[in-house]
Amino acid sequence: MPDSTTDPYAHQDIREAVRALCARFPAEYHRKVDEARAYPDEFVEALTSAGWMAALIPEDYGGSGLGLTEASVIMEEINRAGGNSGACHGQMYNMTTLVRHGSEEQRQKYLPRIASGALRLQSMAVTEPTTGTDTTRLKTTAVRKGDRYVINGQKVWISRVQHSDLMILLARTTPLAEVKRKSEGLSIFLVDIKQAIASGMTVRPILNMVNHETNELFFDNLEIPAENLIGEEGMGFRYIMTGLNAERTLIAAECIGDGYWFTEKICGYVRERRVFDRPIGQNQGVQFPIAEAFIELEAANLMRFEACRRYDAGQDCGAQANMAKYLAAKASWEAANACLQFHGGFGFASEYDVERKFRETRLYQVAPISTNLILSYVAEHVLDLPRSF
Numbered sequence: 001m002p003d004s005t006t007d008p009y010a011h012q013d014i015r016e017a018v019r020a021l022c023a024r025f026p027a028e029y030h031r032k033v034d035e036a037r038a039y040p041d042e043f044v045e046a047l048t049s050a051g052w053m054a055a056l057i058p059e060d061y062g063g064s065g066l067g068l069t070e071a072s073v074i075m076e077e078i079n080r081a082g083g084n085s086g087a088c089h090g091q092m093y094n095m096t097t098l099v100r101h102g103s104e105e106q107r108q109k110y111l112p113r114i115a116s117g118a119l120r121l122q123s124m125a126v127t128e129p130t131t132g133t134d135t136t137r138l139k140t141t142a143v144r145k146g147d148r149y150v151i152n153g154q155k156v157w158i159s160r161v162q163h164s165d166l167m168i169l170l171a172r173t174t175p176l177a178e179v180k181r182k183s184e185g186l187s188i189f190l191v192d193i194k195q196a197i198a199s200g201m202t203v204r205p206i207l208n209m210v211n212h213e214t215n216e217l218f219f220d221n222l223e224i225p226a227e228n229l230i231g232e233e234g235m236g237f238r239y240i241m242t243g244l245n246a247e248r249t250l251i252a253a254e255c256i257g258d259g260y261w262f263t264e265k266i267c268g269y270v271r272e273r274r275v276f277d278r279p280i281g282q283n284q285g286v287q288f289p290i291a292e293a294f295i296e297l298e299a300a301n302l303m304r305f306e307a308c309r310r311y312d313a314g315q316d317c318g319a320q321a322n323m324a325k326y327l328a329a330k331a332s333w334e335a336a337n338a339c340l341q342f343h344g345g346f347g348f349a350s351e352y353d354v355e356r357k358f359r360e361t362r363l364y365q366v367a368p369i370s371t372n373l374i375l376s377y378v379a380e381h382v383l384d385l386p387r388s389f
């Protein structure tokens with residue numbers, strides 16, 4: 001199968017290097033990790049030592065100084081090779097928040113050690129159990145007491161906490177009743193995870209459909225140094241949105257990687273599998289859903305590169321990041337369905353890897369933002385329709 005038709009954006013050098021690294025971790029490796037519900041330590045370690053996890057850190061701080069475009073190609077290639085970037089993608093998009101909004105002191109203190117792999121910044125804690133997608137109503141509070149903030153509240157679905165040293169936390173610093181706009185009065189903090197576990201943060205793992213390390217967090221008078229506030233107090237929601245646009249775009253790229261994996265896998269299978277004395281891929285009833293998914297993937301890919309281009313140019317990319325995530329998650333899901341369907345019963349056998357990738361890509365219809373909320377964003381912010389909530 002040809003590479004994406006979007007050749008001008010191909011970044012072939014990065015693709016080849018990441019593919020060579022991924023080839024050292026074949027399907028059996030990812031299958032075993034999934035079956036054991038383990039973390040792909042060796043794989044993430046290899047990506048870190050090769051410098052890929054520091055792609056977005058500026059060169060002055062020991063990183064490669066690449067853009068979101070290149071970072072997205074790295075994530076795409078991991079998923080296209082049969083892996084799951086979900087184990088480590090947090091570091092990529094969390095980095096953008098620290099790089100863009102952290103103080104010079106914070107950047108000096110953390111970025112070189114993150115670039116070298118001595119520290120991991122894999123977690124971001126936004127979602128709460130009682131408020132869900134209605135983020136600005138979150139109930140976790142951070143109250144300033146002298147040179148510290150005291151944190152109380154609860155988070156849910158916070159990923160990679162057990163495989164990270166630092167976490168970005170969104171909490172309310174000014175009560176909702178005292179702000180003009182509900183997006184005001186929220187702040188972001190860097191939390192040292194080990195210290196927090198020793199002094200007021202409890203981590204409760206959530207067993208889930210995907211092998212994705214994710215947790216409930218409880219904060220009981222957790223004290224963190226005031227110097228760990230990122231940017232200005234009260235501006236956290238705006239800062240976190242920068243990271244969320246990067247996150248949506250990177251996840252769009254991962255879905256595209258998944259989509260190509262499903263398409264390649266199923267094309268190979270239907271060419272070979274013979275039923276009624278001919279390859280099943282000769283039937284148009286089999287060809288058309290695969291072709292349809294491929295067309296949608298290619299369109300999603302263009303939107304993903306447009307989102308990346310705007311982000312890297314410092315332009316607003318909210319619409320493009322959301323639309324890329326919507327299109328890519330939908331296309332990879334269509335490709336996953338076709339891949340499972342035309343493998344027949346074999347699609348359900350773990351050794352074909354289809355059921356694993358099927359579960360993994362399904363997540364992206366819901367997280368990090370559900371398709372409904374993207375439709376709502378486009379209706380309100382792009383089409384200027386009245387706010388519905």
Ligand SMILES: Cc1cc2nc3c(=O)[nH]c(=O)nc-3n(C[C@H](O)[C@H](O)[C@H](O)COP(=O)(O)OP(=O)(O)OC[C@H]3O[C@@H](n4cnc5c(N)ncnc54)[C@H](O)[C@@H]3O)c2cc1C
Binds near residue numbers: 212369
């Ligand atoms: C495996 C996994 C990992 C995650 N990792 C993280 C993480 O690291 N950090 C983090 O902060 N969060 C994380 N999340 C949380 C994720 O971002 C949320 O689950 C997601 O944003 C949806 O929020 P919710 O689950 O509260 O759903 P709800 O807000 O309860 O919504 C439920 C459903 O109702 C629909 N809905 C809600 N309101 C409306 C409306 N007004 N109009 C139409 N439809 C609506 C939604 O589309 C959704 O499908 C993770 C989730 C999962 C499953």
